[in-house]
Every structure is written in structure tokens, then in C-alpha cells.
Amino acid sequence: MGVFKLGKMTFGSLFKKPETVLYPVQTKEQPAGLKGHIELDAKACILCGMCDRSCATGCITVDKQARTWSIDRFQCVQCGYCITVCPKKCLSMDPNYAPASTVHASDVVEVPEQDKPVKAEKVQATEKPAEKPKAAEREPEPAKAAETAVEKTRDDVLEAKIALLDEEKAAKVRAALAAR
Ligand code: SF4
Ligand code: SF4
Known part of the structure; x- marks a missing residue:
């Protein structure tokens, strides 16, 4: 390195900020x-x-x-x-x-305590459960209603057939049906 180059570096470093810090x-x-x-x-x-x-x-x-x-x-x-x-x-x-x-x-x-999961509180039932309707008030269940409808249809058909018979035969059939 030439004397000129070294002198330039030395002179230049006088005006530069230092590379080190005050650690x-x-x-x-x-x-x-x-x-x-x-x-x-x-x-x-x-x-x-x-x-x-x-x-x-x-x-x-x-x-x-x-x-x-x-x-x-x-x-x-x-x-x-x-x-x-x-x-x-x-x-x-x-x-x-x-x-x-x-x-x-x-x-x-x-190390602080971790947040504990909040237990689910039991909810007290305050309202009484709705009372069941009495048997007479209850609406007919779908299956029973269907059965009743079928029976009604059968009776109607039977009655129509009896109406075609003469009075004597019709009376006998009615008596037999009543005896069942
Ligand atoms: S395991 Fe973690 S604490 Fe242990 S020497 Fe390596 S960096 Fe350090
Ligand atoms: S959780 Fe376990 S492994 Fe992680 S810093 Fe805490 S003690 Fe160490």
C-alpha cells in the first residue's frame, strides 16, 4: 500500500463515525x-x-x-x-x-398459574314442566285415528250391503252381527 493511499485512509477516518459502540x-x-x-x-x-x-x-x-x-x-x-x-x-x-x-x-x-377452565354451572330448573293433558283431552294418536277411520268405513260398507237384502235376511244378518 502506497504512502499516499495509507495517508488518505488515516485522514479520512478522522471524520468518519466510529464502527464500535460503547457496549x-x-x-x-x-x-x-x-x-x-x-x-x-x-x-x-x-x-x-x-x-x-x-x-x-x-x-x-x-x-x-x-x-x-x-x-x-x-x-x-x-x-x-x-x-x-x-x-x-x-x-x-x-x-x-x-x-x-x-x-x-x-x-x-x-411462571404464573394458567387460567383454569370455568366449570359449567348447573342451571336450576325454576319452571315446572308442563302438565300432561288428561286422557280425555288428548288428541287421538295418528295410528289410532287411522284404525277408527278404517272401522267406520267397514261399517258403512256392511250397512250398504245389508240395505240390499230383503227385510228378513237383513234382520238375521244384524242379529248375527250383534251376537259377535
Ligand atoms: S438447549 Fe437451550 S438452554 Fe440448553 S444450551 Fe441449547 S439453547 Fe441453551
Ligand atoms: S412448556 Fe415445558 S418445554 Fe416449554 S418452556 Fe415450559 S417447561 Fe420448558
């Missing part, structure tokens, strides 16, 4: 997909412990009794495997790095 006071916007740190959506977590059992470095601890989910960020290698095993999809990879720390401690997240 952690300032942070750069991270590109999407960068493996920054694991985040938990505590409202969706069911404390099943799948992430705890699957983590390769053992940095997640799920305490069902205390209802806490904790992560040791010093041990997490941002592999993202816990995200894939979570049945509730409540773990995600935040592209920003976790804040710098000099103390080795775990981040503990309290």
Missing part, C-alpha cells in the same frame, strides 16, 4: 436470526420440564413446586434445541445478547 451502554441492532439469548414466554409455559431434560449443557432448571423456570446463561451455548422440544412453543431465540455480567447467577422466571 453495554450502547448496543447495535442485531440482524434477524442471530443467536443472542433464550427468552421464555412465562404465560404459555406449563412447566412440563421438556427443555430441562433436553438441554445438552443442563443449564435450564424447571421447578414445578416453586413454579419457576431458570437458565444459567453462562452455560447456555445458544444451540436452540430447547426451542424445538417445547410443546407450547414458549421458548424463543432473541437476537440480542444477554446483558453482560460479572456474577455467575441464573435468571429465574416465575
Whole structure:
């Protein structure tokens, strides 16, 4: 590199904004997909412990009794495997790095109680069931009504046939019918 070119670069950098930022006071916007740190959506977590059992470095601890989910960020290698095993999809990879720390401690997240399903209340019957109509008030059932109609038709036919007989025979037939 020539002296002229080097001098131009050095001189130019005096007037350019610095490429670095004053981390952690300032942070750069991270590109999407960068493996920054694991985040938990505590409202969706069911404390099943799948992430705890699957983590390769053992940095997640799920305490069902205390209802806490904790992560040791010093041990997490941002592999993202816990995200894939979570049945509730409540773990995600935040592209920003976790804040710098000099103390080795775990981040503990309290998991709130899930909303319990509201039990269906029994509705008390306040109105008496409608009383059944008495037998005499009831309308004839369709089958019975049909039977009655058939009987009526038969009687009419019989009566018409009897009317064609002479008086003596008609009297005999009527007597026989009455004796049945
Ligand atoms: S990203 Fe990997 S190392 Fe980090 S908590 Fe999840 S499974 Fe464990
Ligand atoms: S974060 Fe997901 S896998 Fe881990 S305990 Fe909660 S629901 Fe289960």
C-alpha cells in the first residue's frame, strides 16, 4: 500500500463515525436470526420440564413446586434445541445478547398459574314442566285415528250391503252381527 493511499485512509477516518459502540451502554441492532439469548414466554409455559431434560449443557432448571423456570446463561451455548422440544412453543431465540455480567447467577422466571377452565354451572330448573293433558283431552294418536277411520268405513260398507237384502235376511244378518 502506497504512502499516499495509507495517508488518505488515516485522514479520512478522522471524520468518519466510529464502527464500535460503547457496549453495554450502547448496543447495535442485531440482524434477524442471530443467536443472542433464550427468552421464555412465562404465560404459555406449563412447566412440563421438556427443555430441562433436553438441554445438552443442563443449564435450564424447571421447578414445578416453586413454579419457576431458570437458565444459567453462562452455560447456555445458544444451540436452540430447547426451542424445538417445547410443546407450547414458549421458548424463543432473541437476537440480542444477554446483558453482560460479572456474577455467575441464573435468571429465574416465575411462571404464573394458567387460567383454569370455568366449570359449567348447573342451571336450576325454576319452571315446572308442563302438565300432561288428561286422557280425555288428548288428541287421538295418528295410528289410532287411522284404525277408527278404517272401522267406520267397514261399517258403512256392511250397512250398504245389508240395505240390499230383503227385510228378513237383513234382520238375521244384524242379529248375527250383534251376537259377535
Ligand atoms: S439453547 Fe441449547 S444450551 Fe441453551 S438452554 Fe437451550 S438447549 Fe440448553
Ligand atoms: S418452556 Fe416449554 S418445554 Fe420448558 S417447561 Fe415450559 S412448556 Fe415445558
